[in-house]
Every structure is written in structure tokens, then in C-alpha cells.
Amino acid sequence: MPASAPTTPNSSGWNFDNSYARLPAMLHEQLEPTPVKEPRMVVFNHALAQSLGLNASALAERAAIFAGNELPEGAEPLAQAYAGHQYGHFTGLGDGRAILLGEQITPTGERYDVQLKGSGPTPFSRRGDGRAALGPMLREYIISEAMHALGIPTTHSLAVVTTGEKVFRQESLPGAVLTRIAASHIRVGTFEWAAAHRDQSALQALADHTLQRHYLALVTAEAPYLALLEAVMERQARLIAQWQCVGFIHGVMNTDNVALSGETIDYGPCAFMDAFDPATVFSSIDRNGRYAYGNQPQIAQWNLARLAEALLPLLHADEKQALELANAAIESFKTTFEGHWLTGMRAKLGLFTEEAGDRALIESLLTWMKEQKADFTNTFRALNPAETAPQEGPAFAAWHAQWQARLKLQPQPANEVLAHMRAHNPAVIPRNHKVEEALAAAMEHSDLSVMQRLLNVLAKPYEDREVQSEFTTPSGLAPGAYQTFCGT
Template sequence: MTEKKAITETGWNFDNSYARLPKSVFTRQDPTPVRSPKLIILNDPLATSLGLNVEALQSNDGVAVLAGNQIPEGALPLAQAYAGHQFGHFTLLGDGRALLLGEQITPPGERFDIQLKGSGRTPYSRRGDGRAALGPMLREYIISEAMHALGIATTRSLAVVTSGETVIRETGQPGAILTRVAASHLRVGTFQYVSNWGTAQDLQALADYTLQRHFPEVDADENRYLFLLQEVIKRQAGLIAKWQLVGFIHGVMNTDNMALSGETIDYGPCAFMDAYDPATVFSSIDMHGRYAYGNQPPIAAWNLARFAETLLPLLHEGEEQAVELAEDAISDFTELYHRNWLAGMRGKLGIFNEEQEDESLIEGLLNMMQKYSADYTNTFRALTFDKPEDTVLFGATEFAQWHELWQARLARQQEPKASSHQLMRVSNPALIPRNHRVEDALEAAVKQGDYSVMERLLDVLSSPYEHSPEQADYSTLPALSTSPYRTFCGT
């Protein structure tokens, strides 16, 4: 089998619509080859859904593509330019260690970005080496696939390949390349870049491209750019609500990490909350809690306001009218988010209909959970299976009173209790990627070359609403520690 034939039989079917945008928003760049690539993990179901041949991907030629050592036919690798507010400070950015190979067109005609992360230096690398370490790439694989299984819009991980080279961070670490799959990599930061350094024509071209790619249902007679803003706001309101409902903390909600598609992107210092506390922060670089769990909704609104600012020239010829349109759209975010969150919380408590006092019932539970440091996921799971004695709240007078109010609330709806419990089963995961479990998997993989721990973890995380006996061990809490859990950006 010839090399070219092997790559073709893999099923790659690239288009490069992003490369047809104004040249200011990207730089053509080939990946930097690595010494001895080795496939560590391949996402077989995702590969199949993309129209790829799993067996061919595992061949030497297939791995060479995943490592950046070969460019498949039709691909046109490029580094995307973007800017962003990082912890509130605006700066010029771009793909400093990632390259977009192109857009895979699946057999049903869907379009997905295929990006190599850790593929070498680009013009946007600044002082970075353009490479990635194995641990952070495996972390992204684990968390992104767990998010997908939880039903949360996310970029996906197709594969992780080791490079056979060492990358220097605080110490020498094995190098790796992640293949990331996304609806697109268009970000708030992409528009910020064009707004600051592009032309008016560039901005309009980018906005039209975003509409065509993600919101083609726009009506020809309406303000198409206002529609773009409103739809991005709707998607983010739904996304952030889902984060909050499972206790996910992104950790680095900079504007360059907000995807316009509504997918979760960039799994650096992310983690899931154990004990419920809105002030929870895991990121080692978030010194002041800007991106704490409880701050994620207002930060999303802040990021969307920055997006709205970039669209002002397109919203209306008059500046005052443009600002008014933008402000009206942004003001909808809080209500949209709250509506999504409240509906999700009702589901977590088995409530089908709406009553005015529902929010106070929900807040009463959350306040108790914070007061008693109750585990977020396990508390809702215990309530799902009528086992309040499994929570640290059990025995407290205030919890007994709350539980009585909750039972009375359920009794006031038409649906039987069995239906409420079924609603709770599909609304409350049996398990999340517990931080200590993720660390165990990464340590075994990186330090011992043992990937079995990660494989078992991925298996139980793939069906979080199954509530099977096999998942019970993965829902246990970590041992008490004198120091808080910390995550790092991995760059």
C-alpha cells in the first residue's frame, strides 16, 4: 500500500473554508515533525462518526498525520490569529502551539475543525516552544470526553500521540500532540483581533462566515449581525448553565476561550467541584478568584459584552443606535442563563412544573450544602435515590425541614414520584471526573507509562447517568488534605 493511498483510505475529506477568509486572520504554517510518534489513545467512536477508518488511523501513516509528520491530501494547515482579555487585560494572541489542519466533511455533510495541539512553533508562539506535555493533553482528552458524555457542548478529543521528545516546563516531561475536533475555533477573541487590527471589510467577512457556518437560519430581512449576537448569547447562556449544574469550573474564562459555536473549549486548569462553594477556584494562576465557580455567569456576560463591542460597526450605521442594540441584547443574557439554570435545577430535584417558591427551595438546599461542605454531585445523587442519610446534611434540623418542604412540593405536581425520580436520574450524574481520580490516571500514564487507569476511568465516565454499581467506587471523595487542589494551564 502506498503512503498516499494509506492516507486516502483513512477517510480524510478536507475542506478549508477558514483559509478563504482574509489573510489577516491566519498564517499558513506546516506542523514541525516529531522524532518518533506513538499513538497513546484513539477515540474510536468519534473517529467513526467523522467518517474515518479506525484501523487506518492506527497505521504508521495514520499516526504520522496525528503527529503532524505528514499532511493528508486536501489539508491546508494554518495558525489562527486572535486576541483576548486574559484575566481582564487585553492582549494580542493566536495559535501559539496549535494548527488547524482543515475541516473534515463527514459522510452526512457536517463540518468539523481538525486541529493539532502541540504541533510546534507558529508566528504567534511568542516565547513558547509550540509543544505540549503529555499530562495536559491527556487531561483535555479525559475532561472533554466526560463533558460530552454529560451532555454538555464541547470540543472533542480524537487522539493523543507522544512525540518521542522531551518538553521543558518546570521539569522535563514527555511531549505529546492532541488532535482536537470542534464545530469551529471561532472565538470572541477572533472578533477582537479583527476589530482592533483588521479592516471593516475583514470584520464583515468574518461575521458573514460565522453566520454561514453556525447560524445559517438567519432571515434575510432581519439585522443579521444583531441575530449573530443574540444567537451567540443564547448558546452561551445554555452552556454556562450546564457548567453550573454539574459543578464544572473552567478556570480560564478569557475571551479567547469563549467559542462562538457554544462549545466548551480549552481544558487547561479546569476541574469539577467537590464540596459546594461558589468561591471555589482550582486554577493556580487565578489568584483573585476572577473565574471562581460562582463568577462564571457574570464573567460570561462580560465576555459577551466584549463580543458585542466588536460588532458595533455592523449593528447600525449610527453609533448610538448600535450601542443601544448591543446593550439590549447583552441585557438578555442574565435572564436567559437564569431560566436555563432554574429549569436544570428543577430537573435535579424532580420538579416538572413551575412554582414561584421553587427558587427559594433550591437556594435553601444550596445554602445548606455550602454551610456543611456537602459534596455537590453526591448530595443530588443521594436525593435521587431517596437516601438522605448518605449526605452530611442528614441529622440537621434545617435539612429535615427542607426535606419536608421538598416532598410537599413534589406531591403538588401531577406526575407520580417514580417519574420525579426518573427525571432526577437523567439530571444528576452518578459521577464526575473526580480531581483525584484524574490525577491518579495522569500520574500512572505519565510516570509509569500505565494507561490502564485512564482507560478504566474513561469507561465509567462514558455513561455518567447509568448509575451502575461499577461507578460507585469512582464517586468516593478524596482523602482530606491540608492544601487545596490546584490545576495548571499546561502551557
């Protein structure tokens, strides 16, 4: 291990207890971040720092901590080992450019990972430089904050610092380090790593650790590891349904990007859909549309099947019975997902009750939206139960009449219906062109005011404000004209 970096005093509020570091050695490699030349704070999340029990005022100017030049007191830095199915192909991975500093215990007793992303090479770098560029780190900051405001489980961004060094991708770019806060960084790929090494003791230790950290009530279950699989499936089904209900496209749903906590993790080539089309893809490397918007539920089920495979030795001593238990759990995903999706879509249409024709009503609207290339977010936001059908043509008028008839089957008055809809249909999302404007201003002119204004608007996505009008207009780009990139 390299010589220890200086530590920061406890007056900063650090309160580490590093349970992951106590797991079997095959699950991680202990090492420290690689110091950078000239760390400078770009953005610091004061509200998040305070919620973690940190002294925000003391840390906001301490760029050296968030670059890895200094270590918080009590940190036990390590790179996590994991595997992953990337676009369907299994490979060994691990933290190639990230260091887990440890687990911060909040004043309320909650535990959160503190990870530096872009902190230098690790044993898992696979010839990579271990660094990150400023643009992708700011993108993660923006989108993770937006997802949190939308009420969708997500990792958070505590800080972004520049390094005073360049990274080389297609061009020379300013380097940066992002501090990511997560309920944990335990992934489907973490279990795949242990299973691939045929180390059942490590696999069981990881499963027990996951139960203790995220599913404590299941520790005493009759079949705790099967209960773990079912609980992870439930959280993923709910999460993907929430993505679908706001038009979010993750872009890289590999198994190493599926967190067992149920949080959205890794904001690489992600984006939000404008015109509704289930085939929408933004990622520059997803040439076959594997991770298109409409495929996300099926991919989630596929990823969970890989978790089930890894857990087989723990599900039952008899391999045949273990397979039967795993298959039954995975086969139930579709029903579970559809239940969450219907709940979310009913809320978007102001439906408080459940009727047999609800799915057909929802799908009819989506079909019209696809045919008309209607904006996903604005279409739902514009619906008002107290108004007659807008002039959108006979097809929409017919749908609107069906929706009005459906609303009459429930007792809630129009004002209550509208309030329910407003709480579930955002007025603003991180429009792709607005995100790009913010990133360009920061990257090309060191102007963070554009990003801050965007963040201020995204912080209250369900409010109608005049200042938001420029943030609700679609980019006008033709489908397929906008691309996102992984940043590695």
C-alpha cells in the same frame, strides 16, 4: 512555507473543505506543523473517528498523521489569529502551539475542525516552544470525553500521540500532540482581533462566515449581525448553566476561550467541584478568584460584552444606535442564563412544572450544602422522592419537607420523578484525584489501563454500577489543597 509534508491517502476517509482558509489573510497564517522525532499513538478515539467518516482501523496506528509528520489529503494547514482578554487585560494572541489542518466534512454533511495542539511554533508563539506535555493533553482527552457523556456541548479529542521529545516547563516532561475536533475554533477573541485592526471588511467576512457555519437560519434575518450576537449569547447562557449544574469550573474563561459555536473549549486548569462552595477555584494562576465557580455566569456576560463591542460597526451605521442595540442584548443575558439555570436545577430536583418558590427552594438547598461542605454531585444524586429525609440534621429535614410539599404540586408519581432526577444528576464525574491517578500512571509508568478504566466509567455517568463506588468518593482534600495548571 516549508516543504510539504507527505499526505495520507483518501482511503483513510479524509474529506476536507477548508472554508476558514478562504477568509481574509489577516485572520490566519498558512504554515505546516513541525515534524517530531518519534511519534507514537497513546490513545485513539475510535467512536469519534467513525462519526467523522474516517477509517478508524486505518488511522489508529498512523501516529505520524496526528503528530504532524504527515498531512491528510486535502488539508490546508494554518494558524488562526485572534486576540483575547486574559484576566481582563487585552492582548494579541493567536495559535501559538496549534495548527488547524482543515475542516472534515462528515457523511451527514456536518463540518468539523481538525486541529493539532502542541504541533510546534507559529508566528503567534510569543517566544513559546509551540509544544505540549503529555499530561495536559491526556487531561483534555479525559475531561472532554466526560463532558460529552454528560451531555454538555464540547470539543472532542480524536487522538493523543507522544513525540519522542521532551518539553521543559518546571521540569522535563514527555512531549505530546492532541488532535482536537471542534464545530469550529471561532472565538470571541477572533472578532476582537479583526476589530482591533479596524478592518471592517475582514470583520464582516468573519461574521458572515460564522453565520454560514453555525447560524445559517439567521443569514436572511432583518438584522443578521445583531441576531448573531443574540444567538451566541443564548448558546453561552445555556452552556454556562450546564456547567453550573454539574459543578464544572473552567478555570480560564478568557475571551479567547469562548467559542461562538457554544462548545466548551480549552481544558487547561479545569476541574469539578467536590464540596459545594461558589468561591471554589482550582487554577494555580487565578489568585483573585476571577474565574471561581460562582463567577462564571457574570464572566460569560462580560466576555459577550467584548464580542458586542467588536461587532458594533456591523450592528448599525449610527454608533449611538449600535451601542443601544448591543447593550440591550447584553443586558438580557442574566435573565436568559437564569432561565436555563432554573430549568437545569428543577430537573435535578425532579420538578416538571414551574412554581414561584422554586428558586428559593433551590437556593435553600445550596445554602445548606455550603454550610455543611456537602459534596455537590453526591448530594443531588442521593435525593429520592420516595424516601424520608435522611439523618442530616434539622435544617436539612426542614428543607426536605419543603421539597416533598413542592413535589405534591405536580402530577408525576415518585418513580417518574426519580427517573427524571437520575437522568439529570450524574452518579460520577471526573473526580480530581481519579484524574490525577490516571495521569500519573500514564506519565510515570506508561500505564494507560488506569485512564481507560476511568474513561469507561465516565462514558455512562448517569448509571448506577457497583464498579463506580470508588469513583464517587470525594478526594477528602481540604478546600484549596488541589491545584490545576495551564500546561503551557
